[in-house]
Amino acid sequence: MSLHAPITFSFASTDVGRARLGRILTSHGGIDTPQFMPVGTQATVKALTPGDLRTAGAQMILGNTYHLNLRPTAERVARLGGLHRFMSWDGPILTDSGGFQVFSLAHLRRVDDDGATFTSHLDGSTHRLTPERAMEIQALLGSDIAMALDQLVDPGLPREQIVEAMERTHRWAERSLEARGRPDQAVFGIIQGGVDPSLRRMSATTISALPFDGIAIGGLSVGESKADMAATLNVVSDALGSDARPRYLMGVGSPVDFFAAVERGIDLFDCVLPTRVARTGQVWTDAGRLNLRNSAVQDDPGPIDPACACEACTNHSRAYLAHLFRARELLAYRLASVHNVTWTLELMRRLRESLTDGSFAPLRERVTAAFARTSAASGL
RNA sequence: GGGUAGGUUGAGCAGGUGGUGAGCUCCGCUGACUGUAGAUCAGCCGUCUUUCGACUGUGGGGGUUCGAUUCCCUCCCUGCCCA
Numbered sequence: 020m021s022l023h024a025p026i027t028f029s030f031a032s033t034d035v036g037r038a039r040l041g042r043i044l045t046s047h048g049g050i051d052t053p054q055f056m057p058v059g060t061q062a063t064v065k066a067l068t069p070g071d072l073r074t075a076g077a078q079m080i081l082g083n084t085y086h087l088n089l090r091p092t093a094e095r096v097a098r099l100g101g102l103h104r105f106m107s108w109d110g111p112i113l114t115d116s117g118g119f120q121v122f123s124l125a126h127l128r129r130v131d132d133d134g135a136t137f138t139s140h141l142d143g144s145t146h147r148l149t150p151e152r153a154m155e156i157q158a159l160l161g162s163d164i165a166m167a168l169d170q171l172v173d174p175g176l177p178r179e180q181i182v183e184a185m186e187r188t189h190r191w192a193e194r195s196l197e198a199r200g201r202p203d204q205a206v207f208g209i210i211q212g213g214v215d216p217s218l219r220r221m222s223a224t225t226i227s228a229l230p231f232d233g234i235a236i237g238g239l240s241v242g243e244s245k246a247d248m249a250a251t252l253n254v255v256s257d258a259l260g261s262d263a264r265p266r267y268l269m270g271v272g273s274p275v276d277f278f279a280a281v282e283r284g285i286d287l288f289d290c291v292l293p294t295r296v297a298r299t300g301q302v303w304t305d306a307g308r309l310n311l312r313n314s315a316v317q318d319d320p321g322p323i324d325p326a327c328a329c330e331a332c333t334n335h336s337r338a339y340l341a342h343l344f345r346a347r348e349l350l351a352y353r354l355a356s357v358h359n360v361t362w363t364l365e366l367m368r369r370l371r372e373s374l375t376d377g378s379f380a381p382l383r384e385r386v387t388a389a390f391a392r393t394s395a396a397s398g399l
Numbered sequence: 400g401g402g403u404a405g406g407u408u409g410a411g412c413a414g415g416u417g418g419u420g421a422g423c424u425c426c427g428c429u430g431a432c433u434g435u436a437g438a439u440c441a442g443c444c445g446u447c448u449u450u451c452g453a454c455u456g457u458g459g460g461g462g463u464u465c466g467a468u469u470c471c472c473u474c475c476c477u478g479c480c481c482a
Contacts, residue, residue: 060435081434119434127436140436166434209434240433269434276433291435298438299431314428344438352438 025205026163026232028265030286033374037256037284040374043265045111045163046203047103050078052265052286053277055367056113057294057360061086062096062106065294066352067360069108075329075357076364078110079163081289084156085117085124089139089146093159101161113289114162116153116195118169118209118237119270130170132187150194158200164233167195167208171238174213174247181213189225196229205232207267213238214247216254223258233265236285240270245279252283259284274303274366275390278383281370293363297355300344303362305385307393309337311355316341329361330354 030041030052041052057064057072060083064072072080082102087093099105102112121128121135128137134149150168157165168191170184188211199206208231212218227234236255239248252268259266267287268280277288293303300312304324309316311323319337331340331354343351366386373379 056434058435065435066438083435086435113434115434120436122434124436169434171434235434237434242433267434272433288433290433291437292433295432295435295437295439299440300438301432310430312429347438349438 025203028233028263030263030265034377035374035379036282038281038374038379039284039286040371041265041286043111043286045079045205047109047111047163048078050111051368051371053281053367053370054078054287055277055363056081056287056289058289058291059106059108060291061090062102064356064360066298066356067294069106071330071353071357072108072360073110075361076368077360079287080108080110080112082106082112082114082160082162083117083120084114084153084160084166085120085137085148087114087160088117088156089141093156097159097161101159103161111163112160113164113207114157114160114166115269115289116157116166116168117148118166118171121148121169122171122241130187132190134168135170150191151198154195154198154200154206158204161201162204164205164207165199166235167192167206167231169209169211169237171211171241172213173241174215174238174243176213178213178215178218181211181215181218185211185213185218185222189222192226192229192231196231207231207233207235207265209235209237209269210255211238214243214251216250219251219254220258223255227259227262227264231264233267233287234259234262235267235269237269239268240272240276240290245276248276249279249283252280252285256283273390274363275387277367277370278379278386281374282379282383288367293359294356297359298352300351300355302340302355302358305389307389307391309393311337311340311351312344313341317345323358324362327358327362327365329358331358 026043026045028043030039033040043050043052056079057077058081062082064080096102096105103109121130127140128135134147137146139146153168169188172180172184192208208226208229210222210226212222265286266284268285270290271280271288272290273292300310302309302311302323305326316337321337322332323337324332340354369382373382
């Protein structure tokens with residue numbers, strides 16, 4: 020069997036905790052790590068064009084198996100030349116398997132050992148998602164990295180339910196690998212196990228024993244405390260040891276979370292947060308978060324962030340953005356999203372830089388303090 | 400000038416035939432959002448009070464009545480019709 024390596028990895032350990040600095044190469048290009056991937060569930064990062072994403076510095080983006088298969092369907096995307104061509108994004112794409120929808124659309128699906136049956140939120144029709152079908156859909160979409168189907172659950176559930184979902188995820192992981200459809204597509208496995216240290220260790224050992232191209236950590240940032248997330252990452256990091264494959268923390272996240280995770284060896288992140296909060300008027304800056312809908316912003320002639328080089332900060336005032344949001348003008352969503360994605364990717368660039376020049380701790384301190392100061396409850 | 404329909408908390412409304420009008424939608428204020436059913440959701444939105452709750456409020460004034468948004472008189476304002 021002579022599969023040409025779909026992606027190659029190169030990581031160098033740094034002296035900051037377990038943080039690693041490296042590069043991942045796919046047939047659609049390379050990405051620097053640690054890296055943040057904007058989420059484009061329905062073949063679009065909401066409110067942004069591929070050009071916007073490029074200018075913002077995006078290297079790899081996400082697409083979604085469940086949503087794209089419901090509409091426009093995987094087969095149609097394949098007929099139209101694959102996801103890259105369909106959405107005009109020529110950089111690397113990672114597709115999520117639909118595992119998150121097993122969680123987020125819990126009331127619209129039924130899970131059994133073989134897979135999950137969904138009632139479509141679009142038209143009520145039923146759709147069967149198995150590990151094999153998830154891999155087939157992702158092969159049709161033609162993403163650079165496919166994710167194994169997993170089952171994540173609320174970490175607050177009784178232990179036996181965490182165990183059941185974890186063991187099911189392990190069985191689905193093996194089936195996903197057996198079903199992998201194309202040699203030029205990498206496949207990542209996903210560690211589950213809630214926030215139980217022994218289960219997380221068991222899951223990390225089980226998943227990393229399989230010939231996946233990368234290891235993902237799922238089931239976090241779903242409501243658990245920051246302390247639980249950090250402790251869980253410690254356990255996983257220990258269990259993975261010197262494993263050289265890329266490590267992807269799914270669904271994270273917030274500016275503060277990046278630091279805690281990178282310090283524990285995470286290479287890849289994805290999250291809807293920067294784009295979602297942007298659409299509701301919240302922007303991120305070096306001074307923390309700012310709600311553009313607050314009444315005082317209406318008279319603020321300055322840019323969102325004077326240090327930011329994005330289109331919104333270069334050409335427009337906070338007052339203008341405040342007006343656009345109040346008037347529900349569509350440009351508000353685009354400009355705020357442009358800024359948050361730009362700022363987040365620039366933060367990741369500075370974070371990478373800090374791993375080599377020793378400024379990781381002070382950078383983290385600055386960002387953490389700024390967001391603690393401007394976040395009423397969550398601290399993000 | 401005559402007729403007619405109206406006047407309810409920033410706006411627009413609902414309701415109410417003598418027995419507890421603070422209800423809705425906007426607007427506004429604030430918060431939330433972590434592998435996107437999200438340009439969404441939640442709370443507040445007369446005054447005082449953290450809350451409980453208390454008080455005020457149906458165009459103005461007056462009258463009848465134990466009690467008036469309701470019945471009577473009068474005035475003001477708005478729309479429409481007629482002159």
